[in-house]
Structure formats: structure tokens, C-alpha cells
Amino acid sequence: MQFNFDSTEPLYLQVAEQIEEAIFLNSFEEGAQVPSTTEISKQFHINPATVLKGMNILVTAGFLEKKRGLGMFVSTGAHRKIRDKRQTEFYQDYVINLVNEAQKLTLSEQAIIEMVKRGFEAHETD
Amino acid sequence: MKPIKVAHLVKQFNKNRVLDDISLNIQPDTIYGLLGRNGAGKSTLFNIITNRIPMSAGEVTIEGEPIANNDRVLNRIYLMSEGNLYPSRMRVGEIFKLTAGLYQGMDLELVSNLTQQFGLDVKTRFNKLSTGYRSILKLIIALSVDVDYVFLDEPTLGLDANHRELFYDALLDSYAKRPRTFVISTHLIEEIANLIEQVWVLQNGHITINESTEEMLQKGYAITGPTEDVVAYTAGLNVIGQDQLGNLRVNYVYGELVGDRAIPDTVSVSHIDLQKLFVNLTSQEVATVEN
Amino acid sequence: MRTKAAFKYQFQNLLKLLGWSYLWAVVGIVVLPFIFSLILGQADDYSLSSYIPNGLTAIVLTIFVFVTGGMTYDGFKLFIQNGIGRKTYFRSKVYALALIIVLGEAINLVYGALYQRLIGKSGTRLFGLSVLYGDYFKNSAANLLAVLLITLLFIACVAVTGMVIGTILGLFSRRVQVLLIVGIPILMFILLIVLVVLNDQSSLKLTWLWQFLVFIIGVVNDNIHSGHLVVYAPMISGSVYIAVMLSIAYYLTLKLRVPR
Structure with a gap:
């Protein structure tokens, strides 16, 4: 897990995102236990209440489950759920920004589509 | 444990009003950051809350009971300050023993763990310790003593980066095991920014900001x-x-x-x-x- | 209240210091002269009795309670750092000093008895104050008890005097302290000289002061002989003095602060 804290977002959201990312990248596998609030708190010098707040977002989203007395575990199907969520957010997070920037640079719609195609081709030949 | 209530506190040194109408509620089990520039009156505020110096006006109470000379309350508070109040010829080990006796209890296992981790020699006399190790000695006591409120005035004074890391680890570990209130005053704001839940900014004798870290940053x-x-x-x-x-x-x-x-x-x-x-x-x- | 813990710490600390004081007194008064006489080759002339004073332990105890009674600020500092307030600090200190005085007096008794038997010449009294009060009652046990009590009160008076001085000094910074310690005795000395001179010139007769002082130690009229001074007088005046000084010391202790 790699925490890269910047100050643009509240800390608890960053904590949630970092754990989500770790689940998405299979650093934390489904059914496996995630580090405890205390462990994360100590490791990154974050107030445990903040860590807990971040984790609770993931519990609400169904990515993590509390097991009483044992700790937090990655839910079954969490990986898929995260992918679904990110797919839905893809348009908002990436496409809108892409179009905004393209307009500032006076790039045409056609030019952007060409670039996307080129990007996919380059990725395939990797 | 109930909150410590500071109400309309004023401290005047001769004609100089160092603290002017300070009102604060210090809640249980919370980590606070008291931020202020040099000379803003942070240490004075700490010294008044722990009854080391008298206030000019106002009151500091717990459950309506004033803290002045009230052992029941004072014994639940530890203030780590820059001032050296331990007998200068006393050895580190004796200071631990003495503290364990005068406070209602102390986690002696934690004392010995931390002493080892920080490399503090228990046989050294207090006056032979460097500034950094004086801080370390007081920090070890602050984290191990059985109290509900810990006030840390410049806790990392003279500590190198490794020792500071070790301190923050120990602080959070101790806080997780036994939640209690910490009020930290430091100039190394970056190092405690993610640690503190609530921020007080002391400026010109007034508390100008009293907000959760999250709200303040927003x-x-x-x-x-x-x-x-x-x-x-x-x-x-x-x-x-x-x-x-x-x-x-x-x-x-x-x-x-x-x-x-x-x-x-x-x-x-x-x-x-x-x-x-x-x-x-x-x-x-x-x-x-x-x- | 944390009086018990505070008392325990103070008492242990005082006890340790008292032990060291006895030791140093013996070294200073007995061992060193002996070594000197050895060096000078006069060991044969050395006699223990000429070096060991009758009231050795009593002198040590009196100086000890004065000094430790006066060491106020360091104790206060340490106690406030450890979550113990001024009232408890004061109370525990009084208890610890009182117990030390009783204990020290018991040591004086044992020492005096041993001295009488082993070293003393005939006529040595068990207490220094026996000279004044030792024959007041017809019963020797009552006399012993009365003198014991007066001695205890006397040492306590010294202790509370130390406490008041120490607490006053504790209110000031080191610099002012030095000023007071040096200045006040000089002022007192000058005052004394002025009084004596004035007295001699009979412009101001201080006989009333003298009479008052001898009255409170038990010289109630001019026909009293040494040994027969009224024992109740010092008991009452001593108790009053202790009560007054303790009140002053208590009031001043509540004013202590750190940093000063």
C-alpha cells in the first residue's frame, strides 16, 4: 500500500481511496484481512478516528466487512464492485476533463478519437 | 472523565495581557493541536490549566470543581513542559519510580520498552541528560503515566528525525490501547497535522480558531x-x-x-x-x- | 487526596538525608580530629569524650529540620509536576517533618543514655534543657517527660521557622533570594547594634522585651532557680509559635508558582 497524501481532499477520503486502490490492485485479496485502524494509524501517523472514518466509507460501499472481534476483511465480490463503480465514474473523472483540456488546446473531436485509438494500439503491442 | 472547562480565562503579567478571555472545552479521548507563534502564550495556558501558575481572572474546572490544588483532578493530568522540575541530581530510574509512586499508576512495561527503544540510560542523572534525552525522559513518563489528560509542550524539542518518528508511533500506539486526551503544542505542524482531530490557534492572547482539523482544512x-x-x-x-x-x-x-x-x-x-x-x-x- | 503517597515520598527522602547528616557529623566531628591527631603523632592524647559532644545528635537534628524545613521550592516543583497540589504538599511535609522530629528525638534519647553510661562524666544531663526545667516536678519521670516535650517543641519551632523562611524565599527568583539571604542578616545586625546603643544610652529601655522573652520560657518571677523554670510556659508559647508559623507557611505555600 502506498499512501501519497496531498491536501486537496479530506484525509479520511484519501484513506478510503488508498485502501480501495489496494483492493482493486489485489494487494488486499477478497476474504483477506486488511490492516487494523491502529496499524494504519501508527504506520502513517494519522489519527485513528480519521482512519476509521475512511474505512467506514468502504464498509458502507460494501467493499469491506466488519467481523466482530476479528477486524476488517475484504468482502467477496469487492473487486468487481470497485470495477463497476470506477466504470460508472470514468466518464465524469476522465472524459469530461479530457474534453475540457482538448478545447483549451483547440484539438478537434476527430483528433482526440485518433489519439485514443493510437493509445489502444500502442498498449496492445506492449 | 469529564471535560476540562476553561472559561473566560485571563492572564496578565504586570500590564501585559498574555491571555485574554480564553474559553475552551477540552473533551476526553481527543487529540488536540495548540498552534501559536513564539510568545503567543501557549506555555502560559498550559501552566494555568495544570495549576502551576495562578490566573488573573476566569476559571478552570472539571465537573464544576476548580482545579486549584485539587489533587483528585491534578493527578489525572500530566504536563510535559520545557521547564525542568525534576531534581537535577536524580537518576532516570529513580524519577520513573518516584512518578509511579506519586501518580496513581504507571505502565512500567511500557516505560522499560520505550527506554530501550529510545536508548535512554536509566542510571544517568537528570542534569547529565542532553536536551533531547530530557525530552525523551519526559515523553516516556507522559505516555506511561495513568492520567486522562496529557499536555505536551514542544514534545519533540531536541529530538532527531528517528526519535520523532518513534515518538509518534508510541503516541498513537498508546492512544489506541488507552484512549485519552492529548493536547500537543509544537512548531513542527506538518508532523502532527494528520494526528490531531481538533485545532486551536492562539493569537494575540485569543483563541482565533477552534475547529476540527478537517473543517479547518476545508x-x-x-x-x-x-x-x-x-x-x-x-x-x-x-x-x-x-x-x-x-x-x-x-x-x-x-x-x-x-x-x-x-x-x-x-x-x-x-x-x-x-x-x-x-x-x-x-x-x-x-x-x-x-x- | 494523595497525602499518603506524598507523605511516603517525603518521609523516605528525609530519612535518607538524616542518615547522611549523622554520618557526616560523625566524620566531621569525630573521625577527622582523630585522623589529624594520628598525623600529628598525638594519637595517645586523643580521647573520644573530648571530641564527641553530649548533644551531637540533638545539634544535627536541629540544624537538619531547619534546613530541610526551609527546602520548599524544589519539593513543590517536583510535586506539582507529579499532579500533587500545594495543600497536599504542605500537609505531607508537616507530617513527614513531625515524624522525623519524633524519631530524631528518640535517637537523641538513646544517644544520651549511651553517652551518660559510656562517656559522660558524673552530672551529665540526658537533655540540654534539663538544666532549665529538669527539677520542676518532684517525680523524676514527670520531669523527664516534661523536658522531652519541651525539647520536641523547641525542635519543632526551629523547623517551622525554617519552613517560613524557605517558603518566603520560594516566592522569589534566585537573584532576589541571594539579595534577601545576604541583606536581611545585615539589616538585622545593624538594627541590633542600634537597639543596644540606644538601650545603653537609656533613651529606650528594652527591659520589657527581655522580661517578655524570659517569661515565655518560664521565668515567671525573679526567685526561680535554674532547673525549676515553669514547664508550662515554654509548652504554651512554643505551641502558639508553631501554630502561627505554620499558618504563615501554609498561606505562603498556596502562593508558590512555577515558573516563578
């Missing part, structure tokens, strides 16, 4: 762009500071932005970190002195 903005656009956009907002680089201007704002005012394309809005926010909030003090 109110701090850096507005960056060409000077005219930034100035136009931030007109009427609470601009607390600025940076200028050629025609590029950064205005720092504390408070709400105007929701219906459109952000020009040339201007970018971002949040700033606690240290930057604090520096900008309190830099006017020097400006007024210089003028």
Missing part, C-alpha cells in the same frame, strides 16, 4: 492565476495571505468561497495544508510589529 484555499483575475475573484473574501511571482498571484483564503461567483478559466482553486494555512493566518502579527 476552509483554506489557494487561488492561483494572473493577478487581476485572482484579485477580482477573491474580492470580498477573507484573504489571509498572498504570494506573487511576476504576474502570477496566489491569494490564500480562509473561509467560504462565493458559490455563485464563476471561477475564471485562468484561475485554479486548491486546498492548502495545515502548516501553510497556519503561517498565513498568523503572519499578520509580525507585519503589524514591523509597521
Whole structure:
């Protein structure tokens, strides 16, 4: 897990995102236990209440489950759920920004589509 | 344990009003950061809350009981301060023993663990310890002693980076095992920014900010762009500071932005970190002195 | 209240210091002269009795309670750092000093008895104050008890005097302390000289002061002989003095602060 804290977002959201990312990248596998609030708190010098707040977002989203007395575990199907969520957010997070920037640079719609195609081709030949 | 209530506290040294009408509720099980520039009165506030010095007016109470000479309350509070109140010829080990006897209890296992981790020699006499190791000795006591409120005045004074890391680890570990209130006053804001839940800013004898760290950070903005656009956009907002680089201007704002005012394309809005926010909030003090 | 813990710490600390004081007194008064006489080759002339004073332990105890009674600020500092307030600090200190005085007096008794038997010449009294009060009652046990009590009160008076001085000094910074310690005795000395001179010139007769002083130690009229001084007088005046001084010390202790 790699925490890269910047100050643009509240800390608890960053904590949630970092754990989500770790689940998405299979650093934390489904059914496996995630580090405890205390462990994360100590490791990154974050107030445990903040860590807990971040984790609770993931519990609400169904990515993590509390097991009483044992700790937090990655839910079954969490990986898929995260992918679904990110797919839905893809348009908002990436496409809108892409179009905004393209307009500032006076790039045409056609030019952007060409670039996307080129990007996919380059990725395939990797 | 009930909250410590500080109400309309005033401290006057001769004609100099160091603290003026301070009111605070210090809640149980919370980590606070008390931020203020040198000479803002942070140590004085700590010294009054722990009954080391008298106040000029106001009161400090727990459950309505004043703290003055009240052992029942004072024995639930530990203040780690820069002042050296331990007998100078006493050995480290004896100081631990003495503290365990005078307070209602002490986690001696934690004492011996931390002593080992920090490399503190229990046979050394207090006056032979370096500044850093004096801090370490007091920190070990602060974390191990059985109290509900721990006040840390410049806890990392003289500590190197490794020892500071070790201290923050130990602090959070101890807090997780036995939640209690910590009030930390430090100039190393970056190091505690993620640690503290609640921020107090002490400025000109007043508490000017008393907010959760999260809320406070949400109110701090850096507005960056060409000077005219930034100035136009931030007109009427609470601009607390600025940076200028050629025609590029950064205005720092504390408070709400105007929701219906459109952000020009040339201007970018971002949040700033606690240290930057604090520096900008309190830099006017020097400006007024210089003028 | 944390009086018990505070008392325990103070008492242990005082006890340790008292032990060291006895030791140093013996070294200073007995061992060193012996070594000197050895060096000078006069060991044969050395006699223990000429070096060991009758009231050795009593002198040590009196100086000890004065000094430790006066060491106020360091104790206060340490206690406030450890979450113990001024009232408890004061109370525990009084208890600890009182117990030390009783204990020290018991040691004086044992020492005096041993001295009488082993070293003393005939006529040595068990207490220094027996000279004044030792024959007041017809019963020797009552006399012993009365003198014991007066001695205890006397040492306590010294202790509370130390406490008041120490607490006053504790209110001031080191610099002012030095000023007071040096200045006040000089002032007192000058005052004394002035009084004596004035007295001699009979412009101001201080006989009333003298009479008052001898009255409170038990010389109630001019026909009293040494050994027969009224024992109740010092008991009452001592108790009153202790009560007054303790009240002053208590009031001043509540004013202590750190940093000063």
C-alpha cells in the first residue's frame, strides 16, 4: 500500500481511496484481512478516528466487512464492485476533463478519437 | 472523565495581557493541536490549566470543581513542559519510580520498552541528560503515566528525525490501547497535522480558531492565476495571505468561497495544508510589529 | 487526596538525608580530629569524650529540620509536576517533618543514655534543657517527660521557622533570594547594634522585651532557680509559635508558582 497524501481532499477520503486502490490492485485479496485502524494509524501517523472514518466509507460501499472481534476483511465480490463503480465514474473523472483540456488546446473531436485509438494500439503491442 | 472547562480565562503579567478571555472545552479521548507563534502564550495556558501558575481572572474546572490544588483532578493530568522540575541530581530510574509512586499508576512495561527503544540510560542523572534525552525522559513518563489528560509542550524539542518518528508511533500506539486526551503544542505542524482531530490557534492572547482539523482544512484555499483575475475573484473574501511571482498571484483564503461567483478559466482553486494555512493566518502579527 | 503517597515520598527522602547528616557529623566531628591527631603523632592524647559532644545528635537534628524545613521550592516543583497540589504538599511535609522530629528525638534519647553510661562524666544531663526545667516536678519521670516535650517543641519551632523562611524565599527568583539571604542578616545586625546603643544610652529601655522573652520560657518571677523554670510556659508559647508559623507557611505555600 502506498499512501501519497496531498491536501486537496479530506484525509479520511484519501484513506478510503488508498485502501480501495489496494483492493482493486489485489494487494488486499477478497476474504483477506486488511490492516487494523491502529496499524494504519501508527504506520502513517494519522489519527485513528480519521482512519476509521475512511474505512467506514468502504464498509458502507460494501467493499469491506466488519467481523466482530476479528477486524476488517475484504468482502467477496469487492473487486468487481470497485470495477463497476470506477466504470460508472470514468466518464465524469476522465472524459469530461479530457474534453475540457482538448478545447483549451483547440484539438478537434476527430483528433482526440485518433489519439485514443493510437493509445489502444500502442498498449496492445506492449 | 469529564471535560476540562476553561472559561473566560485571563492572564496578565504586570500590564501585559498574555491571555485574554480564553474559553475552551477540552473533551476526553481527543487529540488536540495548540498552534501559536513564539510568545503567543501557549506555555502560559498550559501552566494555568495544570495549576502551576495562578490566573488573573476566569476559571478552570472539571465537573464544576476548580482545579486549584485539587489533587483528585491534578493527578489525572500530566504536563510535559520545557521547564525542568525534576531534581537535577536524580537518576532516570529513580524519577520513573518516584512518578509511579506519586501518580496513581504507571505502565512500567511500557516505560522499560520505550527506554530501550529510545536508548535512554536509566542510571544517568537528570542534569547529565542532553536536551533531547530530557525530552525523551519526559515523553516516556507522559505516555506511561495513568492520567486522562496529557499536555505536551514542544514534545519533540531536541529530538532527531528517528526519535520523532518513534515518538509518534508510541503516541498513537498508546492512544489506541488507552484512549485519552492529548493536547500537543509544537512548531513542527506538518508532523502532527494528520494526528490531531481538533485545532486551536492562539493569537494575540485569543483563541482565533477552534475547529476540527478537517473543517479547518476545508476552509483554506489557494487561488492561483494572473493577478487581476485572482484579485477580482477573491474580492470580498477573507484573504489571509498572498504570494506573487511576476504576474502570477496566489491569494490564500480562509473561509467560504462565493458559490455563485464563476471561477475564471485562468484561475485554479486548491486546498492548502495545515502548516501553510497556519503561517498565513498568523503572519499578520509580525507585519503589524514591523509597521 | 494523595497525602499518603506524598507523605511516603517525603518521609523516605528525609530519612535518607538524616542518615547522611549523622554520618557526616560523625566524620566531621569525630573521625577527622582523630585522623589529624594520628598525623600529628598525638594519637595517645586523643580521647573520644573530648571530641564527641553530649548533644551531637540533638545539634544535627536541629540544624537538619531547619534546613530541610526551609527546602520548599524544589519539593513543590517536583510535586506539582507529579499532579500533587500545594495543600497536599504542605500537609505531607508537616507530617513527614513531625515524624522525623519524633524519631530524631528518640535517637537523641538513646544517644544520651549511651553517652551518660559510656562517656559522660558524673552530672551529665540526658537533655540540654534539663538544666532549665529538669527539677520542676518532684517525680523524676514527670520531669523527664516534661523536658522531652519541651525539647520536641523547641525542635519543632526551629523547623517551622525554617519552613517560613524557605517558603518566603520560594516566592522569589534566585537573584532576589541571594539579595534577601545576604541583606536581611545585615539589616538585622545593624538594627541590633542600634537597639543596644540606644538601650545603653537609656533613651529606650528594652527591659520589657527581655522580661517578655524570659517569661515565655518560664521565668515567671525573679526567685526561680535554674532547673525549676515553669514547664508550662515554654509548652504554651512554643505551641502558639508553631501554630502561627505554620499558618504563615501554609498561606505562603498556596502562593508558590512555577515558573516563578
